[in-house]
Amino acid sequence: GQQLNQSPQSMFIQEGEDVSMNCTSSSIFNTWLWYKQDPGEGPVLLIALYKAGELTSNGRLTAQFGITRKDSFLNISASIPSDVGIYFCAVITGNQFYFGTGTSLTVIP
Amino acid sequence: DAGVIQSPRHEVTEMGQEVTLRCKPISGHNSLFWYRQTMMRGLELLIYFNNNVPIDDSGMPEDRFSAKMPNASFSTLKIQPSEPRDSAVYFCASTRQVANEQFFGPGTRLTVL
Numbered sequence: 001g002q003q004l005n006q007s008p009q010s011m012f013i014q015e016g017e018d019v020s021m022n023c024t025s026s027s028i029f030n031t032w033l034w035y036k037q038d039p040g041e042g043p044v045l046l047i048a049l050y051k052a053g054e055l056t057s058n059g060r061l062t063a064q065f066g067i068t069r070k071d072s073f074l075n076i077s078a079s080i081p082s083d084v085g086i087y088f089c090a091v092i093t094g095n096q097f098y099f100g101t102g103t104s105l106t107v108i109p
Numbered sequence: 110d111a112g113v114i115q116s117p118r119h120e121v122t123e124m125g126q127e128v129t130l131r132c133k134p135i136s137g138h139n140s141l142f143w144y145r146q147t148m149m150r151g152l153e154l155l156i157y158f159n160n161n162v163p164i165d166d167s168g169m170p171e172d173r174f175s176a177k178m179p180n181a182s183f184s185t186l187k188i189q190p191s192e193p194r195d196s197a198v199y200f201c202a203s204t205r206q207v208a209n210e211q212f213f214g215p216g217t218r219l220t221v222l
Contacts, residue, residue: 033210042200042213097211099152
């Protein structure tokens with residue numbers, strides 16, 4: 001099956017710091033998504049990217065769809081304690097939907 | 110909209126018992142997905158339906174697992190008999206069409222003793 005490699009696997013940062021995580025694949029995908037999962041809840045969609053090179057922001061979040069269509073990154077600026085959770089990238093191709101392995105983020109107040 | 114609704118939120122059962130998890134997708138969504146999440150294996154797609162028809166059940170671990178979608182507003186995932194290794198969080202997600210962003214329910218945390 002398809003594999004999405006997310007890095008880093010986990011991050012421990014101080015409140016106020018910026019965060020960067022990325023997701024890569026050996027295959028080309030036309031839609032990249034970023035989800036956040038709070039402890040004890042289901043994943044919630046943060047940002048959807050549909051065009052290679054696209055840069056999209058949602059508040060303190062910024063995500064980019066790589067020009068090669070094989071990668072994407074997510075940045076969080078000025079982190080706050082409620083940013084804690086697991087961040088997943090996901091891709092859609094045809095009728096298939098794949099999730100990355102997740103990046104666990106801990107924000108230390 | 111209430112979002113995807115799952116029940117129960119928590120289920121504790123003994124090995125060998127039958128377990129039924131329930132999902133109500135978002136109204137108007139035509140595709141429904143069942144996932145299982147564990148620390149070891151992450152988020153795994155078990156099966157998905159499009160217009161109430163199972164399309165891909167290749168992720169269903171074994172014959173003890175079965176899923177149905179009798180109508181557009183209801184789906185069940187059944188495990189019989191349950192085993193301790195089935196302990197996980199089971200998520201249901203729905204989407205307007207298969208190739209669109211998925212919206213997840215809150216999950217059912219299953220513990221099989």
